[in-house]
Amino acid sequence: xxxxxxxxxxxxxxxxxxxxxxxxxxxxxxxxxxxxxxxxxxxxxxxxxxxxxxxxxxxxxxxxxxxxxxxxxxxxxxxxxxxxxxxxxxxxxxxxxxxxxxxxxxxxxxxxxxxxxxxxxxxxxxxxxxxxxxxxxxxxxxxxxxxxxxxxxxxxxxxxxxxxxxxxxxxxxxxxxxxxxxxxxxxxxxxxxxxxxxxxxxxxxxxxxxxxxxxxxxxxxxxxxxxxxxxxxxxxxxxxxxxxxxxxxxxxxxxxxxxxxxxxx
Amino acid sequence: xxxxxxxxxxxxxxxxxxxxxxxxxxxxxxxxxxxxxxxxxxxxxxxxxxxxxxxxxxxxxxxxxxxxxxxxxxxxxxxxxxxxxxxxxxxxxxxxxxxxxxxxxxxxxxxxxxxxxxxxxxxxxxxxxxxxxxxxxxxxxxxxxxxxxxxxxxxxxxxxxxxxxxxxxxxxxxxxxxxxxxxxxxxxxxxxxxxxxxxxxxxxxxxxxxxxxxxxxxxxxxxxxxxxxxxxxxxxxxxxxxxxxxxxxxxxxxxxxxxxxxxxxxxxxxxxxxxxxxxxx
Numbered sequence: 001x002x003x004x005x006x007x008x009x010x011x012x013x014x015x016x017x018x019x020x021x022x023x024x025x026x027x028x029x030x031x032x033x034x035x036x037x038x039x040x041x042x043x044x045x046x047x048x049x050x051x052x053x054x055x056x057x058x059x060x061x062x063x064x065x066x067x068x069x070x071x072x073x074x075x076x077x078x079x080x081x082x083x084x085x086x087x088x089x090x091x092x093x094x095x096x097x098x099x100x101x102x103x104x105x106x107x108x109x110x111x112x113x114x115x116x117x118x119x120x121x122x123x124x125x126x127x128x129x130x131x132x133x134x135x136x137x138x139x140x141x142x143x144x145x146x147x148x149x150x151x152x153x154x155x156x157x158x159x160x161x162x163x164x165x166x167x168x169x170x171x172x173x174x175x176x177x178x179x180x181x182x183x184x185x186x187x188x189x190x191x192x193x194x195x196x197x198x199x200x201x202x203x204x205x206x207x208x209x210x211x212x213x214x215x216x217x218x219x220x221x222x223x224x225x226x227x228x229x230x231x232x233x234x235x236x237x238x239x240x241x242x243x244x245x246x247x248x249x250x251x252x253x254x255x256x257x258x259x260x261x262x263x264x265x
Numbered sequence: 266x267x268x269x270x271x272x273x274x275x276x277x278x279x280x281x282x283x284x285x286x287x288x289x290x291x292x293x294x295x296x297x298x299x300x301x302x303x304x305x306x307x308x309x310x311x312x313x314x315x316x317x318x319x320x321x322x323x324x325x326x327x328x329x330x331x332x333x334x335x336x337x338x339x340x341x342x343x344x345x346x347x348x349x350x351x352x353x354x355x356x357x358x359x360x361x362x363x364x365x366x367x368x369x370x371x372x373x374x375x376x377x378x379x380x381x382x383x384x385x386x387x388x389x390x391x392x393x394x395x396x397x398x399x400x401x402x403x404x405x406x407x408x409x410x411x412x413x414x415x416x417x418x419x420x421x422x423x424x425x426x427x428x429x430x431x432x433x434x435x436x437x438x439x440x441x442x443x444x445x446x447x448x449x450x451x452x453x454x455x456x457x458x459x460x461x462x463x464x465x466x467x468x469x470x471x472x473x474x475x476x477x478x479x480x481x482x483x484x485x486x487x488x489x490x491x492x493x494x495x496x497x498x499x500x501x502x503x504x505x506x507x508x509x510x511x512x513x514x515x516x517x518x519x520x521x522x523x524x525x526x527x528x529x530x531x532x533x534x535x536x537x538x539x540x541x542x543x544x545x546x
Contacts, residue, residue: 008456009355009359012351012352012354012355012359013355013359015351015352015355016352016355016356016368019348019349019352019427019431020371022423022424022427023372023375023424023427023428024375025386025390026382026383026384026386026387026390026424027374027375027378027382027383027386029386029387029389029390029396030382030383030385030386033386033389040389040392040394041389041396042389042394042395042396042399043396043399043400043403079284082280083280083281083284084281085277086276086277086278086279086280086281087278087281089277090274090277090278090281093274094274094278096270102278102282105282105285105286105289105290106281106282106285108289109285109289111481112293112485112526113481113484113485113486113502113525113529114485115485115487115502115505115506115522116293116296116485116505116522116525116526117292118509119296119505119509119515119518119519119522120292120293120295120296120522121288121292122509122515123292123295123296123299123515123519124288124291124292124295124296125292127295139288140288142284142288143284143285143288143289146281146284146285150281175271175273176273179273200377201377204377204378204379204380206379206380206381207487207488211509220379220381223379223381223382223385224381227381227384227385227492235381235382235385236382236385236386238382239378239379239381239382239385239386242379242382243377243378243379243382246377246378247374247377249377250373250374250377254370
């Protein structure tokens with residue numbers, strides 16, 4: 001029996017490794033292809049080259065896309081985190097009639113397929129003459145990102161000792177003062193994590209942005225354009241750079257979320 | 266709770282509610298409304314016209330796309346679940362806490378990479394003269410057609426869903442009572458039988474929810490069917506992007522979108538009912 005266990009366990013580990021290879025092959029591939037001189041990379045690989053990075057560096061449209069992406073990402077992060085904080089605290093603190101509807105409305109957007117969100121947003125925003133602007137992308141991403149912010153902050157709130165808030169009230173702090181001096185400091189790491197993660201989500205979102213952005217394309221929409229037009233490894237160069245950016249944001253968020261436990265020790 | 270809500274609670278609760286009502290629920294309701302509108306001179310006009318519905322629902326091409334999308338999404342969901350399960354099982358039952366935490370972190374990374382870039386990367390791997398076929402050629406195999414067919418589409422959909430499904434499955438397996446497995450072993454229940462008679466039933470809710478998410482993601486995905494599957498026959502999401510981007514026939518696209526939402530809601534309801542059915546038996 002012990003012997004058989006070892007064989008099965010070995011196979012299971014191989015299976016995990018295969019799954020990881022499958023998941024990360026395209027990610028690693030795009031890194032390698034971005035540094036490769038071939039337009040259609042194959043085996044054996046062409047020579048090492050920064051050609052594609054130089055091409056995107058020299059492309060003003062890429063810079064314009066990056067500018068839009070950063071403006072949208074920063075704005076969305078702040079909006080989604082503020083909305084998410086309110087939602088998380090409401091869920092944490094209050095019980096009221098229709099709360100499940102409130103939560104459904106707050107958390108459901110990520111389950112709606114992006115093409116449908118995109119179409120609905122486009123139809124609605126063009127009716128109020130907002131489609132084709134950066135604002136329309138911000139509105140749509142605010143809807144899609146706030147559930148993530150809410151979930152992250154809600155998780156942090158559930159780690160809070162409920163007596164903490166009560167103690168603050170007993171000491172004469174009103175609700176506003178308690179929010180400012182107790183709740184916000186306690187949830188600060190989650191607030192920053194939410195800012196970074198919603199920013200990362202917005203950075204990578206292409207579908208809804210594609211529907212509503214019009215001429216103010218964000219960088220992911222630009223990539224979609226490259227994908228539709230001539231095939232170009234510039235996609236890999238942009239992808240690699242934005243991956244590094246997103247991963248930096250995630251690691252920062254992760255460090256922030258881990259910190260409070262280190263403090264406790 | 267009968268007392269009036271305080272200003273404080275309203276300030277915190279209302280912004281999110283207002284935002285999601287105005288920019289999430291309302292656009293979806295508006296989508297239903299415009300499916301009855303008419304397009305005249307490239308302008309949408311409010312109307313109560315069933316023409317769009319009739320036009321879409323009586324077309325063979327719509328139902329072909331519908332069936333095609335259903336089959337793809339169901340296959341992607343089943344395949345992803347089947348591939349993910351041994352991995353989730355091993356992560357949950359065989360790995361140390363530290364290894365578990367690392368793997369979970371590693372599996373979160375793909376959510377923050379661009380799906381488009383990954384799909385483009387797969388194109389390079391899968392084309393006839395691509396990495397995989399060249400490598401297979403060295404050992405005298407192939408070339409295999411892996412792009413612009415259902416195989417390509419499924420590769421893309423599984424790439425999209427696998428990390429999420431492994432994570433959801435792992436979390437649900439973490440909640441399986443370890444004593445139950447011990448008891449099964451003591452009763453001389455074999456390993457495989459323990460998995461199917463004890464572990465799968467106790468983790469059923471999580472496993473079904475994971476499969477449901479894979480279905481929802483694949484059903485709505487237009488990138489893999491288009492750029493790895495070749496877009497022919499189209500899926501419903503490709504139909505929506507085509508109709509929307511090629512003109513003003515948004516009401517018809519809205520009909521397709523509503524059919525998609527209705528299907529997803531039916532599938533979700535069915536899956537959740539199944540997940541919670543005769544639980545604890």
